[in-house]
Amino acid sequence: MKELLAKILSKYPAGKKEGLLPILQEIQKQQGFLPEELLSEVGKYLNLPANKVHGVAAFYDQFRFRPLGQTHFKICRGTACHLYGSSNYLSELEKQLKVKAGGTSRDRKFSLEITNCLGACESAPVLQVNDKYYPHVTPEELAKIIRSFKEKTE
Amino acid sequence: MQFNIEINNQQYSAKRGETIKNVLDRIGIHVPTLCYMNGFSPTGGCRMCIVEVEGIGELVPSCSHLVTEWMKIKTHSPRVLKSRKVLVELLLASHPDDCLYCERSGNCGLQDLAAEMNIKERKYQGRRQKIQIDNACPSIVRDPAKCVLCGRCIRVCDEMIGVSAIDVIGRGTDSRIGTSYNKGLNTQTCVKCGQCIMVCPTAALSEKSNFHAVIEALGNPELFPVVQFSPTVPASIAEDFNIKASKDILNLLRAALKKIGFRQVFDASMAADLLIMEEAAGFIERLNKGDNLPMFTSCCPSWVSFVAESKPTFLPFLSTTCSPQQIMGRLIKNYIASSAGQKSENVFVVSVMPCTAKKYEADRDRMKDGSSRNVDAVITTRELVKMIRLLGIDFANLEPEPSDTAFGMRSSSGNLFGISGGHLEGLIRTINHMMTGQEMSTIKISELRGLKNKKEVKVKVGKTLLNVVAVSGLANAKTLVEDIESRRETYQIVEVMACPNGCINGGGQKLGSDEKNLKSRMKALYDVDDEEMIKVAHKNPIITDLYDKFLAKPGSERNKELLHVSRLKSATT
Numbered sequence: 001m002k003e004l005l006a007k008i009l010s011k012y013p014a015g016k017k018e019g020l021l022p023i024l025q026e027i028q029k030q031q032g033f034l035p036e037e038l039l040s041e042v043g044k045y046l047n048l049p050a051n052k053v054h055g056v057a058a059f060y061d062q063f064r065f066r067p068l069g070q071t072h073f074k075i076c077r078g079t080a081c082h083l084y085g086s087s088n089y090l091s092e093l094e095k096q097l098k099v100k101a102g103g104t105s106r107d108r109k110f111s112l113e114i115t116n117c118l119g120a121c122e123s124a125p126v127l128q129v130n131d132k133y134y135p136h137v138t139p140e141e142l143a144k145i146i147r148s149f150k151e152k153t154e
Numbered sequence: 155m156q157f158n159i160e161i162n163n164q165q166y167s168a169k170r171g172e173t174i175k176n177v178l179d180r181i182g183i184h185v186p187t188l189c190y191m192n193g194f195s196p197t198g199g200c201r202m203c204i205v206e207v208e209g210i211g212e213l214v215p216s217c218s219h220l221v222t223e224w225m226k227i228k229t230h231s232p233r234v235l236k237s238r239k240v241l242v243e244l245l246l247a248s249h250p251d252d253c254l255y256c257e258r259s260g261n262c263g264l265q266d267l268a269a270e271m272n273i274k275e276r277k278y279q280g281r282r283q284k285i286q287i288d289n290a291c292p293s294i295v296r297d298p299a300k301c302v303l304c305g306r307c308i309r310v311c312d313e314m315i316g317v318s319a320i321d322v323i324g325r326g327t328d329s330r331i332g333t334s335y336n337k338g339l340n341t342q343t344c345v346k347c348g349q350c351i352m353v354c355p356t357a358a359l360s361e362k363s364n365f366h367a368v369i370e371a372l373g374n375p376e377l378f379p380v381v382q383f384s385p386t387v388p389a390s391i392a393e394d395f396n397i398k399a400s401k402d403i404l405n406l407l408r409a410a411l412k413k414i415g416f417r418q419v420f421d422a423s424m425a426a427d428l429l430i431m432e433e434a435a436g437f438i439e440r441l442n443k444g445d446n447l448p449m450f451t452s453c454c455p456s457w458v459s460f461v462a463e464s465k466p467t468f469l470p471f472l473s474t475t476c477s478p479q480q481i482m483g484r485l486i487k488n489y490i491a492s493s494a495g496q497k498s499e500n501v502f503v504v505s506v507m508p509c510t511a512k513k514y515e516a517d518r519d520r521m522k523d524g525s526s527r528n529v530d531a532v533i534t535t536r537e538l539v540k541m542i543r544l545l546g547i548d549f550a551n552l553e554p555e556p557s558d559t560a561f562g563m564r565s566s567s568g569n570l571f572g573i574s575g576g577h578l579e580g581l582i583r584t585i586n587h588m589m590t591g592q593e594m595s596t597i598k599i600s601e602l603r604g605l606k607n608k609k610e611v612k613v614k615v616g617k618t619l620l621n622v623v624a625v626s627g628l629a630n631a632k633t634l635v636e637d638i639e640s641r642r643e644t645y646q647i648v649e650v651m652a653c654p655n656g657c658i659n660g661g662g663q664k665l666g667s668d669e670k671n672l673k674s675r676m677k678a679l680y681d682v683d684d685e686e687m688i689k690v691a692h693k694n695p696i697i698t699d700l701y702d703k704f705l706a707k708p709g710s711e712r713n714k715e716l717l718h719v720s721r722l723k724s725a726t727t
Binding site: 054 | 317319320321323324325334342
């Protein structure tokens with residue numbers, strides 16, 4: 001992990017805090033989340049206190065502090081999806097996957113995330129599983145999707 | 155450039171570059187504030203200080219809005235008052251209703267605002283955040299449920315102390331003030347100085363109390379409770395009980411501590427004298443060898459903790475002496491106890507400090523076997539005031555009690571430790587005596603006095619010219635350390651205190667202390683130096699007696715175990 005970090009950091013000038021967000025994005029892209037030990041290293045490199053690095057990262061929805069599950073669910077809670085009842089979808093997902101929004105299940109099989117908008121309002125309500133979008137999801141379809149991924153990971 | 159502005163239909167003159175609040179302060183119009191702190195950059199976050207300005211649609215925060223010519227301002231118009239009230243009501247919406255049981259009841263910024271806005275009922279019911287109390291740190295407790303997100307603690311930690319141990323986590327309604335990865339404050343870069351407590355308007359930050367441990371020990375017939383107090387305590391206590399910080403206050407404090415039930419009362423200034431002797435000897439050795447210079451003082455636990463955490467390469471430059479608190483504790487347990495006919499394990503040493511970091515320091519410094527502590531409990535000046543009130547002691551009308559212990563003598567040098575620059579002043583007096591065999595011609599070093607963050611002076615000791623500096627406010631020390639690292643500055647001795655102006659402004663002092671308080675505490679310490687007979691540590695008869703009977707000569711190997719620490723083994727005592 002250290003080598004990976006060194007490679008990312010080498011692209012940005014040391015001590016310049018402008019590099020913080022792109023560095024964090026790259027770490028997340030490679031690791032799927034922001035590991036604690038890397039954040040303090042980033043802080044050292046940019047001459048920022050570790051708490052400030054974490055504070056900035058915690059501001060943005062895009063950053064995660066726990067590893068993703070094997071299957072990653074994203075439920076859209078934008079206005080259009082909300083009007084189609086996505087809050088019910090969210091509670092159903094939490095119940096079925098036994099994981100709270102923003103979290104990862106203990107066996108690391110599932111993770112669930114709320115996103116503010118997936119940019120596909122015409123297809124509301126939208127669910128994203130790993131890289132695939134599921135447009136116009138109905139409650140029955142949701143149950144089916146969850147069931148199929150549960151079977152897949154067993 | 156001067157121009158006129160109109161405030162509440164009256165004309166006043168203002169200068170370009172001033173904020174509206176600057177002008178209001180000058181002409182004596184009060185607007186409520188929450189996030190505003192004098193001397194810090196305004197954030198305009200709490201909106202409590204909003205005023206109405208003609209021609210601007212929305213209300214503007216007076217703390218950050220600059221005045222312009224012919225501006226017409228209304229500070230208490232119905233619209234302003236209504237908005238302020240709603241703001242406070244919204245803050246109360248998610249605040250616990252436990253004022254009766256709250257640490258800060260009667261001394262709370264939020265309570266004051268609610269009273270000022272005449273709020274009589276809970277108008278909004280907000281979502282309560284369920285975040286655990288963080289009490290893993292031996293000095294500071296964080297209760298995020300009581301936090302109003304004003305951000306004052308963050309700015310103090312960033313700008314004044316420079317360690318950024320806390321920050322805003324999350325966003326919008328989820329935002330809270332916390333530590334990275336939600337870990338306890340004890341795992342962070344926090345140096346336990348307690349300055350965040352001093353600026354917190356509510357009970358979201360408070361000291362970890364040892365109040366009950368002390369009360370319990372006082373009631374335990376098997377224990378022999380003794381107490382030591384820091385030189386700044388007498389003057390601070392005087393403020394709380396509205397009496398003048400005169401000479402008598404020291405004896406009043408002794409009387410109060412005796413009334414509380416302590417069997418013996420020690421002035422930690424005496425331990426500071428001993429520290430000066432050891433540190434002076436240690437410094438002269440470094441000077442002769444020419445290594446590990448500049449020597450940094452090590453009496454401030456927050457500073458020592460900062461070096462250990464963030465600048466470990468500077469550890470060898472720290473003086474090896476323990477802090478006065480720990481020297482006193484070690485002396486009591488190892489020497490004084492037996493001379494009072496007590497077993498050291500039965501002696502319960504309490505110290506009263508203007509400091510929260512001392513709690514942490516005492517926690518780290520254990521006796522040789524590692525099980526028992528040299529100082530058993532540390533209470534802050536605030537906790538002592540509570541204790542005096544709880545036990546119904548009429549402080550102002552006590553019969554002053556002179557020192558009765560054999561260790562009551564102190565020099566005014568040891569007493570000066572309470573203020574930034576004072577430690578250095580006392581130390582130089584003794585270094586001068588050790589190096590030249592003579593006293594300094596003028597004993598007062600006025601360049602090291604006053605309320606300034608950095609005080610430096612070149613002193614001639616014999617044929618040697620010493621360049622010394624006293625710096626306070628840890629952020630300033632950080633800058634100085636960087637300057638020394640890059641060899642922009644060369645000093646022989648550097649005194650560091652984490653709190654601005656030193657212990658008189660410590661994190662365990664009275665909440666809401668202002669500059670007037672600081673000045674009177676400072677004056678009290680300087681007055682002692684003017685009035686007392688013994689002004690140098692090496693003339694304190696107790697100290698000479700200790701060296702004759704119990705200790706080897708200053709700086710020698712035999713004293714190491716009792717008065718020094720190995721910075722590599724235990725960096726924080």
